[in-house]
Amino acid sequence: MGQGNVVSWSALMTGYLHIGFSLEVIRLLKDMVLGDAISPNEYVFAIALASCSDSGRVEEGEQCHCYVLKSGLVFHQYVRNALLHSKFFSFQEVMWIWNLVPGNDIFAYNSVLSGVLENGYLKEGLEVLRRMVSYRVKWDIVTYVNVFGLCAYLKDLRLGLKVHGKMLMSDVECDAYVSSAMINMYGKCGEALNARRVFDGLQSQNVVLWTAIIAAYFQNGCFEEALNLFSKMKIDDATPNEFTFAVILNASTGLSAIRYGHLLHACIEKSGFKDYVTVGNALINMYAKGGDIQAATQQQKYFQT
Template identity: 25%
Template sequence: MAMAMIASLSPATSSFSKLIEIKKCILEGFTSIKHVKHVHAALFRFGLHQDSYLLNLVLKASFNFDQTNYTRLIFHQAKDPNVFLWNTMIQGLVSTDCFLDATQFYVSMRTQGFWPNNFTFPFVLKACSRLLDFPLGIRIHALVIKLGFDRDVFIKTSLLYLYSKCGYLDYARKVFDDIPDKNVISWTAMISGYIDVERYREAVDLFRKLIDMGLRPDSFSVVRVLSACAHLGDLNSGEWIDRCITQFGLSRNVFVATALVDMYAKCGNMEKARYAFDGVPVKDIVTWSTMIQGYASNGLPKEALDLFFQMQKEKLAPDRYSMVGVLSACARLGAVELGDWASKLMDIEEFLSNPVLGTALIDMYAKCGSMTQAWEIFKRMKEKDVVVWNAAISGLAMNGHVKPAFGLFGKMEKSGILPNANTFMGLLCGCTHVGLVNDGRRYFDSMNRVFSLTPTIEHYGCMVDLLARAGLLDDAHQLIKNMPMEANCIVWGALLGGCRLHKDTQLAEYNENRIQRLREAHRVHFV
């Protein structure tokens, strides 16, 4: 309607009437970029193309249709762009993820003598954060102080994001502490900063302070802090947050509920995870996948598969996460036919092009004893990261193909993939299964000497088991004495098994006493 009225205007119409009609058309909104261009053309037609107010409205509309090239054309046609036009360009470029262009526009703005204001700084600082452009961010911070905007909560929060994203958490905390009236966004920014650098305890502690201040957290902050509890295995804090979720009426939020399920699952409380899962009114595929993976990773494969079948009844197609959970459950149960059926619910190309999915399928076949199928999937994988190589090496080793596992390790080295701790666990377990002491020593020694990897207690346990099974009881005992950490019941138990196998009653008695003392000290049951 408004467009028709613009078309009916003539050059004889008063400038005021033209302005009113064009403004009315703009305020009614645009349906397409073609619509925007018609209005822009009308501005030229009636000599209003240098009107900064109207140009600003057209600029904003152009960004809504992701037409950054056209917005640049509009901007550069302005003879005397004011700070509002500059701000609209910077804001629009940031909103369309053109972060480098946004910083370049900011530099041009300063070069041409314009001073940024409280609308400029948050967006250009966001661009710096995404680009990790710390030097420019520092200069902008100095200008913020110079222009007296250093108490603006939105600008300070943007600075906080900049410092945390660039890895300067102590500076970020100083900025945070200096914010006079912190809002939820400021708190969430600081909490996220801690989580991003794996300082999970500080994130949880800060969330507690947020609640103590009487602020109401939003769903994003709750999801983030629940992920911190999951990483820490902090069930107590997670349960407290669960009560806060109920208090603030966030229980029905699917993102919060899914994060709650994930937290309980990773903390090992599957009963509460299921309670949270059942309380979600409308479950999406992520919620189902989280619960399925939770069952699988907590040693409940039957429950994982039952839930997967229930998800199938809901007509939901599996995603990569639910598929990984199902394949893991099948591997644990040795249900190769079921795993094979489940894998066919997704295109084989998804497995071959996704290392996570491919690894799960290789692992399932290998643990079910179908090494031929596992090997075929490995060969066809389009992208092999270290986890994929590890799955194949461990699969070969656990199925008795230890020499081929060694050969595959050699190919892995030649391909430029650096082994990790899990690589050597597979190799050492293979050596233990067939009693290859010299190879086991060689791989164990090369961890630190060649690859700068520090052996864990699990690696020491494998070596003790290997030596003890081979009758090298004194060597195994000496290795335990030389360990940089205290040996646990499993390590001593490996030596005890060797003592019994080779009938060394004196050392066996010593081991039994050590295990008994450890059980008493740590109150754990050793089988």
């Protein structure tokens, strides 16, 4: 091409972003503005902001933010959603962007709710949820995952039951992510039996769901039941991951079952999860609380080398 236009530049940047070349997207934006003197539109900046967020380029992200503020592109939904979803703004700045113009779509709400959970602003999360209900915004799968997570952090069983009821009356498909979020919510709210009902009502269970239900029992002090579920998980040919092993190690610690812990340690060695930090911390905790200080020290030295 003799000279690209905004459409061709946008297509090229999108291609680089999709294959993970985030830094190349930023370079292309500079070439587009300085080399070809083409003014970016809202779609280009949505791509650029996403690349800055993915690559952790805070300075370039702030420069893009200044440009869209001066040009008025911040009022476009694509740009606002990209700003809300970015990782280089403080939560207060994200809330300012969110409140800048009314009429946010579900992606904007999901981005803000996700920020709420990551930063622990639970009061603000309830306000976001109130607005969603007030404006009758249609929820999607991501929304339910975020809201169940908010209920779990708040340990608000009453709100969690309302959200569960709303989901049952909606046309949203209950996939593994939503189901695990529900199980986690009931577990954090002290309702292990409700978590088990959700788990047993599923047609198929994967490692995420097995880990969630085991964690629900562990969080409520039902250590023996957590160990029994781990045995059932292996019978069902569900392969545990590092998070499963971390939870079940802590459950065996709660029962002071050091011999079972030794068996788990051997299983972890064979499965190739011994180098994961979450598993290592659980092993150190298990040996230390089980009175085997030498084994705990060896595990600590292993991760320090």
